Amino acid sequence: MKGERAVTASPVLPVLLPAAERMARTALRERANGAPLLRLRAAHGIALLVTFAVGCALAQSQVLPANPSILETIWKWTPLLARGFVFNLAISFVAMALGTIAGLFLGYAQISLLPPVRKAAWFATHFFRNAPWLVLLFYCMFLLPFEVTIFGVTIPIPDWTKATLGLALPVMANVSEIVRGAIQSIPTTQWEAAASLAFNRRQTMWMIILPQCIKRMLPPWMNLYAILTMATVLASIVGVNEMMTLTQRALSAENRPGLLLAFYSYVLLWFFVYCYPIARWTVRLERRYAVNQ
Amino acid sequence: MPSAGEAGAGAARSAMHESRPIVELHDVHQAFGDVEVLKGVSFEVAKGGVVCIIGPSGSGKSTLLRCINGLIPIKSGTIRVADFDVHTLVTDRQKIALRKEVSMVFQQYNLFPHKTALENVMMAPIHVLNEKRDEVRERAIALLTKVGLAAKRDAYPGELSGGQQQRVAIARSLAMRPEVMLFDEVTAALDPETVKEVLNTIRALAREGMTCILVTHEMRFAREIADEVLFTDGGTIVESGAPAELFDRPRKERTKAFLSQIL
Numbered sequence: 070m071k072g073e074r075a076v077t078a079s080p081v082l083p084v085l086l087p088a089a090e091r092m093a094r095t096a097l098r099e100r101a102n103g104a105p106l107l108r109l110r111a112a113h114g115i116a117l118l119v120t121f122a123v124g125c126a127l128a129q130s131q132v133l134p135a136n137p138s139i140l141e142t143i144w145k146w147t148p149l150l151a152r153g154f155v156f157n158l159a160i161s162f163v164a165m166a167l168g169t170i171a172g173l174f175l176g177y178a179q180i181s182l183l184p185p186v187r188k189a190a191w192f193a194t195h196f197f198r199n200a201p202w203l204v205l206l207f208y209c210m211f212l213l214p215f216e217v218t219i220f221g222v223t224i225p226i227p228d229w230t231k232a233t234l235g236l237a238l239p240v241m242a243n244v245s246e247i248v249r250g251a252i253q254s255i256p257t258t259q260w261e262a263a264a265s266l267a268f269n270r271r272q273t274m275w276m277i278i279l280p281q282c283i284k285r286m287l288p289p290w291m292n293l294y295a296i297l298t299m300a301t302v303l304a305s306i307v308g309v310n311e312m313m314t315l316t317q318r319a320l321s322a323e324n325r326p327g328l329l330l331a332f333y334s335y336v337l338l339w340f341f342v343y344c345y346p347i348a349r350w351t352v353r354l355e356r357r358y359a360v361n362q
Numbered sequence: 363m364p365s366a367g368e369a370g371a372g373a374a375r376s377a378m379h380e381s382r383p384i385v386e387l388h389d390v391h392q393a394f395g396d397v398e399v400l401k402g403v404s405f406e407v408a409k410g411g412v413v414c415i416i417g418p419s420g421s422g423k424s425t426l427l428r429c430i431n432g433l434i435p436i437k438s439g440t441i442r443v444a445d446f447d448v449h450t451l452v453t454d455r456q457k458i459a460l461r462k463e464v465s466m467v468f469q470q471y472n473l474f475p476h477k478t479a480l481e482n483v484m485m486a487p488i489h490v491l492n493e494k495r496d497e498v499r500e501r502a503i504a505l506l507t508k509v510g511l512a513a514k515r516d517a518y519p520g521e522l523s524g525g526q527q528q529r530v531a532i533a534r535s536l537a538m539r540p541e542v543m544l545f546d547e548v549t550a551a552l553d554p555e556t557v558k559e560v561l562n563t564i565r566a567l568a569r570e571g572m573t574c575i576l577v578t579h580e581m582r583f584a585r586e587i588a589d590e591v592l593f594t595d596g597g598t599i600v601e602s603g604a605p606a607e608l609f610d611r612p613r614k615e616r617t618k619a620f621l622s623q624i625l
Contacts, residue, residue: 262472265431266486266538267461269454276489280476 098355109295109348114341121338124330131327139331146319146332153312154339157301160229160311164236164301165294171237172244179249182270190245197242202235203303209235210307229311232304240297247289251282288355295344295351312336384409384573385430385542390439392425399425401597402439405590407542410571414584414605417594418620423577424469426594427544430575431464432457444541462490465535466544469551471527473519479506479530480515483537491538498537505533509563525556529563536567543567545576581624585609593617 128139137145178190197205209231216225255278263273305313316336320328383406392400399422407413415423428434430441432448441448446460473482483502487493506512509529511522519527528548535543545564549557561583568574568587578584584591585605592602593612601608601617612618 258468258470258472259474261433262468262474264433264457265461265464265466265544266534267458267490268486269458272489276485277474281474 108352109341109345111345114338114345117334117338117341121331121334124332124334128325128327128331131325139328142323142328143331143335149315149319150312150336150339153310153315154343156229156309156311157298157304158343160233160236160301160304160309161294161298164233164240165297167233167237168240168297169244169290171241173248175241175245176248176252179245180252194242194245194249197238198246200239202239202300203306205238206232206235206303206307209238228307229304229309232307232309236297236300236303240293243293244290247286247293248282250289251285252278254285255281284354284358288351288358291347291351291354295347298344299340312339383407384411384444385575386440386442387430388440390426390429390441391437392422392429392434393437399597400429400436403594403597403599404439405592405599405602407573407575408589409541410573411589412568412574412576412587413590413592414588415575415577415592415594416579416581416584416620417592417600421594422597423594424546427466427546427575427577430542431466431544432460433466458490462538463541464544465538465540465542466546467528467531467535467548469547471519471524471531471551473527473531473534475519478516478518479511479522482519482530483534486534487537502533502537505536506530508566509533510559523556524552525559528552528556528560532560532563532567542573542575545574545578547577547579549578549580579624581609581621593620595620 125139125143132138136142175190175194178186179194181187181190210228213226213231213234216223218224252274259277259281260273263277268277301311302313304311305317308314313336316332320332385407387406388404390400390403391398403422403426405413415426417423425434429436430443430448432451436449439449443460444463446456446463448460451457451460473479474485477485480499480502483505484495484498487498487501488495503512503515506515509532511526511529511533514522514526514530519530522530532548548564549560552560557580561580564574564576565583565587576584576588588605590602591605591608593600593608593614593616595616601612601614608617609621612621
């Protein structure tokens with residue numbers, strides 16, 4: 070691979086080697102992942118906290134004597150924002166579940182022995198992976214009907230369902246690539262060994278290849294989940310009542326421009342607190358599996 | 363074309379079993395793209411016979427083995443193993459039937475890393491031959507005992523040394539009770555000390571009358587256990603014969619040159 074070659078071909082500055090090696094490894098992983106890896110660090114959290122504190126201080130200096138303090142105001146709105154956040158999480162769970170199930174099939178289809186199946190799966194994967202998430206979201210919002218009538222029964226399709234579907238599409242495409250990448254990362258010698266023990270293709274896949282893939286798929290899958298969670302705020306643009314929408318409502322209800330920085334960095338903090346442990350855990354899993362390979 | 367009749371011990375042993383060779387290759391050609399790898403290879407192996415294939419790297423030895431168990435299809439010629447005409451097998455089902463009779467051990471062991479040693483040995487008989495788990499387990503433990511690894515049955519491949527992994531791989535192949543065993547440079551990736559334990563395992567197998575075809579660089583071992591040695595170069599069999607003959611009195615210049623390089 071290109072990255073590995075870059076490492077071995079630069080013995081001129083040995084001091085740089087540790088960093089070069091690490092960067093090459095990250096590049097390799099990101100190439101396998103097909104997207105930049107989300108690497109939340111504690112420093113990011115601290116930066117956020119500082120922003121939040123600065124925002125609060127700035128806002129506090131503009132507070133009229135009669136009004137409640139900034140922290141009190143934020144605290145007042147927190148239950149509502151929390152309800153919005155729970156909604157974000159619900160969307161992320163459902164989108165992740167749907168996208169993962171569909172993505173597993175799509176990824177499996179990408180290595181089908183039948184060329185038409187393989188090509189169609191490849192096209193679907195790359196179409197949904199490269200389309201902007203927001204565009205997919207708009208498509209789902211405005212192309213899906215707001216209700217369907219089956220056998221005289223009218224079933225409404227609420228906006229958040231459509232938004233969830235819209236987010237599940239890129240998840241599906243990314244999971245599809247993760248599956249394909251993991252299966253193809255298993256050495257062909259495993260296939261050979263299985264074949265010479267008279268396993269058929271399906272047995273080889275389910276008993277020998279896929280079990281080895283799971284640990285390779287887990288870190289990028291968790292990474293994808295963290296990205297999805299942060300992308301759920303996109304649903305605010307199409308009018309779903311999640312945290313971002315509620316924050317805007319709270320801001321317009323307060324009608325004080327000084328609150329902007331404090332409120333939005335507060336929302337960011339919520340997401341950071343939720344995603345940071347996932348990111349740390351992903352890194353740990355990656356390290357563990359890298360050692361065991 | 364060398365026949366089993368010339369191959370001393372092999373001929374004597376085969377006469378006791380049956381006269382028809384168990385493996386028969388005739389004028390096998392194989393190419394990867396424009397590169398011809400095998401240019402008309404013919405040989406036979408009698409039942410219970412041990413044939414060693416030697417020769418420089420890139421002479422098509424490993425490809426030859428993979429053709430015999432149908433991992434690689436051939437361009438022309440015929441390959442027969444037991445009752446299977448390997449060159450005519452097309453579907454997965456047909457190839458699977460063949461591979462139940464012909465098992466292969468690889469240079470890089472290729473154990474399944476997510477299964478313990480015992481599970482590695484048990485998997486194929488249970489899922490491919492549909493045998494009862496308890497019976498397979500007993501047989502698998504016996505096989506691991508035979509290769510001297512009964513104590514390591516619950517270890518994962520990553521916890522075993524190269525030589526131990528290779529012996530598990532041999533036990534795994536034997537668990538299928540094949541008619542023919544193919545060994546593809548099984549000691550090439552091992553350090554000198556562990557080579558011996560693997561060779562001892564193969565030696566014991568050969569003595570029991572298992573039909574073995576080995577690609578090997580262990581000349582001393584080949585001389586000791588082979589009924590017939592084939593020297594290949596450039597995709598053809600340059601010379602073949604009983605080990606004593608081929609090693610001590612090579613007829614062809616190419617063989618002499620090769621042997622003088624490595625002996």
